[in-house]
Amino acid sequence: MITNNQNGKNAKSSPSILTLLKAEHVSPKLCLVKLVVLDQFPFHVLAKSTEIQKGWIARGVKISTTEKGMKEMVMSFGEEMKSEIKKHLKLEKGNGRKFSLSLDKWTSCGNKRYLCLNVHTINKDYGVGIIRINGSVKAAGIIQIILEKLQQFELDMKTDIVAFDTGSAFVMRKISRLLGIEHQLCYNHGIHLAIVDVIYCVSNYPPQ
Missing domain, CATH: 3.30.420.40 (ATPase, nucleotide binding domain)
Structure with missing residues (x-):
């Protein structure tokens, strides 16, 4: 039989939904790119949606709330991926x-x-x-x-x-x-x- 005291302990040890959301480290740039490229959200929609922005805050993801800032983040991510691909291709080429x-x-x-x-x-x-x-x-x-x-x-x-x-x-x-x-x-x-x-x-x- 579970006592009230035990119930209280279990309740305290159970993580909240916000804790679960924050548990996984998410790259802000990757999160934004997925929304824009995969989910096809336009920048102006993301900039105006307070609910989406609340979701970012809940996950501990820092993303610009302006269209210009979002575009800069996406372009920066693209350059990072380009450098990464270039590095892999150079390695493959070096291996013949x-x-x-x-x-x-x-x-x-x-x-x-x-x-x-x-x-x-x-x-x-x-x-x-x-x-x-x-x-x-x-x-x-x-x-x-x-x-x-x-x-x-x-x-x-x-x-x-x-x-x-x-x-x-x-x-x-x-x-x-x-x-x-x-x-x-x-x-x-x-x-x-x-x-x-x-x-x-x-x-x-x-x-x-």
């Missing part, structure tokens, strides 16, 4: 590893175009950035964008890259011919196009 690339060009709902570039080793993948594309860019222009991005991570297309993977767009096939390295077309992209063609195809013949 070669790399492959995967890239895709896409257009956002806001009609803004981007190029996503990833670097791969035999056991790890590195997202090296999403590059904004302004205006019309042909194959040679995309190659230049890729070369500049690789240079930021001290990688050379001729000596470090052995292959790359893309969708089956004409411009990507032309990039392959210009680079002269192993090119693998993405099977998922091909299957997607085939399914779309079958399900959403428009018949040229009038209904019977």
Whole structure:
């Protein structure tokens, strides 16, 4: 039988919800980046939401409450991650590893175009950035964008890259011919196009 005294002891030893929230160390920058990138909260929403800010305080996380301050934190985190990736790639390169690339060009709902570039080793993948594309860019222009991005991570297309993977767009096939390295077309992209063609195809013949 549990006495009132024992109940009191148990109640005192039980941590409060705030204690549990504070128990795990959370990086303020990482917390903010997850809200912006993964949960897709705009900066102005986070700056105006007192409830979200109370949650930060409860977890002991110090995050700026202004849009400008939040943007600076996110950009700072990006630079830190870039340095970390650069360090890992340099280590892989020093061990004699070669790399492959995967890239895709896409257009956002806001009609803004981007190029996503990833670097791969035999056991790890590195997202090296999403590059904004302004205006019309042909194959040679995309190659230049890729070369500049690789240079930021001290990688050379001729000596470090052995292959790359893309969708089956004409411009990507032309990039392959210009680079002269192993090119693998993405099977998922091909299957997607085939399914779309079958399900959403428009018949040229009038209904019977």
